[in-house]
Amino acid sequence: MRQIELVTLNMRELDRLKVAQAIVEMGLKPGRAAERLGLSVRQVERLVSRYRASGAAGLCSGRRDRPGNRKLDEGLAVRALTIIRERYADFGPTLACEKLHECHGITLSKETIRHLMTDARLWVPRRQRPPKIYQPRARRACLGELAQIDGSDHRWFEDRAPACTLLVYVDDATSRLMVLHFTATESTFSYFEATRGYLERYGKPVAFYSDRASTFHCNRQAERAGKGVTHFGRAMYELRADGAALPCIPYDRLAVIGHGEVIEHKRLGHALQVAQALQAQRDDRRASGSPSRTNHGVAVRAKQCVPGTKKQREFTREDVNAALTAMVAPPVKPVMAAVRRRPGSARSH
Template sequence: MIVMDSKAQLSVDIIAKVVEGRITIANAAKLLSKSRRSIERYVKRYQQVGIQFAIHGNSGKAPPNKTPVSIKEAVQALIKDKYFDLNLLHLAEQLAENENIVVKRETLRGWAHDIHHVKRAKRRRSNVRKRRERMVAPGLMMQMDGSPHRWFGNKKHCLIAMIDDATSEVYAEFFPSETTVGCLKVMRECIEAKGVFKTLYVDRAGIYGGPKRCNFSQMQRACEELGIEIIFANSPQGKGRIERAFDTFQDRLVPELRLNNISDIMAANAYLKHVFIPQFWQAKIQVKSKQAPEFTPLSKHINLDDICVIKDHRKIRNDHTFSYGNKFYLIDSPLKHSIANQKIEIRNTSKKGFTAHFAGRKLAVSEVNEPSKLASEDLEIQKKLEVLALVEKLGNVSKASRQSGVSRDTIYRHLRLVEQGGPNALKRQETPNIRHKNCVDMEIEKAVIEFSLEHPHLGQQKVALKLTKALGIEVSPNGVRSMWLRNDMNTTALRVVRSQALHES
């Protein structure tokens, strides 16, 4: 059985008419848009094999370079189960590296579309923006930001990163959140590796000295001490280098952390610094600069331990003490002159606590242990014992009563308690829950509670009215509310819950 399409059928009909002499070779060439030589070749083949001349010799045969179906099915299974969150280029790299399967990206695209499983890029409409050229030399501008995301596990962590605008060289580390300590640590890592850069391009967040913390930002203070100028971006697109870097991190780093079963921050930082950045980022993303680096070597007189820390200031009291962290500290260092009413610098380091400095000199301090205040109950017992001591000193209860302002009956009662149980007997005894004389009878309150639970949606006024008409119980709306408060059912929701629990039991 020979299957032909319309084009092949037309070729057969025309060549057959040429053989019969009904159409010339020139007209057949025009009808089929072929050369005269091709028509002559078709006629010769038609005379030898008949209408099969119109069928290509490879028709129905598999191409020799076709990928086996078994490999296609294996790759599709891997996409569904293991590599479901990788883009096509990343998927091709991982298949070649981990599975020893080399497949072109476009072939992978077709296989992924067949199972409706393609990771699509984010498409957002944006305003037309003019492209900004890179800086000509490394160290002229560094961009910095933090990206909160579920990088590993179910909990969000923040990736704080700094990238060179000229070469895209990146310094990054995971932290529980975007904090000043984390930003200072990443900046210090860059300075120790390369030197002091010229400018830092950031957003207007308060952590970098934005409007909310323009007067007390630790990052801004550290940059001023190092001679780094901070530039604030008016939009995220302004610092697009670091924003696009975060897109790449989220697209590639998250699947790799999952594939390596990394779920804690220490392992994630180790993989980021020793595997991802050296093997992928530096090899494929980082570029060469046009000019020599502009980093300034760190001076020997500058100690980063004194700059990349959290600094606070406290005022010295007249007795050379100061408060910090809800505690009092005394300055033990010998001083030639008093520094009372002066401000000292507190450098807070997470590992070593804090150190106090004045005029560039480190001060020795010690914590002042003040006696703790008595509790209210102990203070009350102490006052009673002081009255009893006054009685013993004067030898007369009446004189002690007049001087202390405590009645004689109270003094005699306290004396009896001390004789029976000692000073601890003077503690205030908890009185049992005694009903006030103006409270209604327990039977009436019980009837009100039962009626309220039977009709939990009625208000206090309707409950009082219906009880008066139906049961003849005289009770005011305020009285009903007082009973509700005593029994913790003063709202409709509480009464409904209590009523449902009562019916279920």
């Protein structure tokens, strides 16, 4: 009785087994089999010979269950890991790899050292490290104590004008937009113009909070005092307003704002205002001159539209232009008439 043997095949070897069985048992031509498997005729003939000699086990890969040619030597790995534990436990993988090559003559790649140190729990990959927790800075208590200033370069007017920079002054206590200033570039003179408008309107703040741009921060600190201060910082010092960055983590408020979304929402907001103005002038009656359907004695609807309203199909381009003009025009303030009082007259209660 033939002994049953368990053979493990992958999908490619299983396909080859089916084709070899078809050649041996059903007389499939080797040329057709080669086209089906994507092999040459000689390769198919060798597979058939191995199948006839050993059966399904002859189609298995001969390298299965054998160590790879590029496998790391166990003794070398243990030696390298022992040296790292004794001398370079607090080193990173790259530096430890360099020291093993320079001082001990062990040449391994830094990725191999990284895997060895990770398995030995001497190194934690960046993705597995816990996130850093930053203490948020508390807001200022009152309006005007701290003004955050920053610039944003974007095509704010799309293709209707060249790209420009928007300088924004935001109050830290209330998140109120204090100054919005469009300029060609984010330069010192542009910040001077925007700061002057802020001072003329709101007065001097306690401090300005900026990023580490070259307008506010000088990377090269000179030995003598006053040489490492920018022109903007010197001007703020003369105004008795601290223009340097505060001792806390700086961040860019405008970096998290989608500039394109702001422009699209602006256009959508204006379009909605025009649509609301036209809807207020539209006659929403479904039928004019028809009797009441409830038979409660309600009077017949008038045939004429309400004054100042139109049907939907009667609106023209002139109505849209009129709505746009009314939306852009500034509101008219009501004029209060002065009431003269006689001298000595008492106010009536």
